Amino acid sequence: MTENVNPGSLIVGMPALLVIDVQGDITTPRHDAARDFPMPRYEEYMQRVPALIAAARSCEVPIIYMQEVHHPSMIDFGRELDGFERVHCLENSPGTAIVPEVDRRPTDYWVRKRRYSSFFDTDLDILLRGLGARTLLMVGGFTDVCVHYAFADAHQRDYVCRVVEDCVAGSSYEAHDAALAAMEYLQHGCRCVRDELIAALRDRAATIASG
Amino acid sequence: MTENVNPGSLIVGMPALLVIDVQGDITTPRHDAARDFPMPRYEEYMQRVPALIAAARSCEVPIIYMQEVHHPSMIDFGRELDGFERVHCLENSPGTAIVPEVDRRPTDYWVRKRRYSSFFDTDLDILLRGLGARTLLMVGGFTDVCVHYAFADAHQRDYVCRVVEDCVAGSSYEAHDAALAAMEYLQHGCRCVRDELIAALRDRAATIASG
């Protein structure tokens, strides 16, 4: 049943943190000054992610890492090379690894994907049902590609969706902003910033503990 | 197998025309001057659709009408009322019907959907496989919601996607433009205008006829 969501309520039911494609390297500026790709200061947005993961973990919120991977034969790229993106995320390439800064633990979850949406032909929904998750907290990149399409699919699957706008970055500033606006179109109040979310997670944990 | 697409080639393999949510009324201006919703002159964009359908039909291109529907009990809205949209497309409401101007024929195809994406829990993919379709030509609305998410899903399912930019309209101008840019990010050369597409369809039909 689709719960009614109290406007202003950041977390509805059980939350889960979805860390989307935080792969490769978040220590080095990636910006190509010649063409606004990805958006400037991309790495700063990603560098905010590890502290959110740590806070979520301390509040017993499940952490799920999404990782885009492609077979070295490139057989599974589909139409992904018809547009702006070049060959990416080959399974045997070091840059495909989830970044070490996120400090992945054996109790965390890890879901590989071959397409942009976290739900497309993956077992993410099985995992979320098992966890009883109702609210998905999304961070990572690109805001306008993998995050946007994960959000749209989660929305269509009846999840409450939240995007942490200082922990997602896009293929360009303009595309990042447009994608956030598109998410807000789908679910009002879905946009939040990291420190507000950490406070809400701690409030929730305290309420449960005093329960 | 994913065909290589010749850049500049508008139609790859068998095309199909996807008419997305052209429901209700395309004769009356729908624009709410107070808030840019949907985008101004929405109806003019939709009024260009019937001639494209007629041209596609004369070229023996299959026509597929997508129709968003919801049960009168509203049980199947999921999270669709959490955002900008109000109650819409109830099965027993006259405004839910596909517009009469499109002149639907028994040989056309008609797919109902409960969510924004044309592929989400529908039989569209079964139909497209049956037709042997490789290139999807998309028209209708909203550019930034049902068209964008159909495009993203079609892209992820390896279809060549084309959006007819003077036959789609959005929830706002800004959202319409951003969605078209997002589609171009996925597949270069996906944007076309109606008359250019009609010419390409006729060229293709002539080539086949001269066989």
Add this chain to the structure above:
Amino acid sequence: MTENVNPGSLIVGMPALLVIDVQGDITTPRHDAARDFPMPRYEEYMQRVPALIAAARSCEVPIIYMQEVHHPSMIDFGRELDGFERVHCLENSPGTAIVPEVDRRPTDYWVRKRRYSSFFDTDLDILLRGLGARTLLMVGGFTDVCVHYAFADAHQRDYVCRVVEDCVAGSSYEAHDAALAAMEYLQHGCRCVRDELIAALRDRAATIASG
């Protein structure tokens, strides 16, 4: 979250009645004496269905009719004609209609499908989530095709599944029995008979009413 199921508990959480492919005619013996197809007395099994529907309705259990349909062009048959089945369920054929004996109401739900499984490229899961259904009560035919594959998919989607074994009938006795055994392999205690289920539905309704 996957509930623990108390063995012997017929209904877990909210139930829904899934009436699978009760189409055409349930008044006429259908058995082809020459080849055991479908199983003998098929129509007797189907004739038990309307009373179960009435009982479920009186207990406020949602009723969902699944209907297999194919486009008259036959474009959507896929591989369904590679095996034992002949052309079936064309949209414009009278035999494709849901049987009148089931007394379908506007408050009931109706889901069309192009393949054997009730979940395959249909909006059934959207509906079940909207209803908050946890236990699916299955009747109809064929036990070994549309019922079995609906059961397997429901099982994989974490629903508690019950099959009413005197209200399902198969392509042959042997196939019917084997399919019921396969369902029991997946979920112990899933097999029940109609009158036992009606009693359980009434007990549940009385408990809720006295609530």
Add this chain to the structure above:
Amino acid sequence: MTENVNPGSLIVGMPALLVIDVQGDITTPRHDAARDFPMPRYEEYMQRVPALIAAARSCEVPIIYMQEVHHPSMIDFGRELDGFERVHCLENSPGTAIVPEVDRRPTDYWVRKRRYSSFFDTDLDILLRGLGARTLLMVGGFTDVCVHYAFADAHQRDYVCRVVEDCVAGSSYEAHDAALAAMEYLQHGCRCVRDELIAALRDRAATIASG
């Protein structure tokens, strides 16, 4: 488009070999004499698989290993423990590994799954589309669970399906036989034996080589 299949034709278009859940140990008899589980001489059926893989590889047929896995937290078991099966295929358990006898190569494909069907929330279909595969050759176990449900899903997705009946084994003899009969119901001529298939693969390779 759904090809017409010449009855008697074992391989239609591009084949792929699907090795389903050949995990753990195929050298040791697994039969529990007290209860016919799994079927007697299970290991003998599995021991025929490596030679088929070698033959397929020499004929340049893609090899795809399906592996059932569950997270050590057991969060993703869904309803799999409601029936006959006990806790199985934990990711950190040695018995979950694909058996070494199959001699997996980097050019092979490997798809993890959380449910019985090879297609359920996995990226198998993406891979098969990338390969251009039309005919799926299935081996492994159990005939009546993971093989049967993979076959049913592949059938519904329009693949030509072949099951190598001396290279699949079931939860019991009876269930194995019933599942093979159910597959034959879906696609006539789908049952073959290993040596017949190897001969067909070699004929096909020779025809291709001779241009």
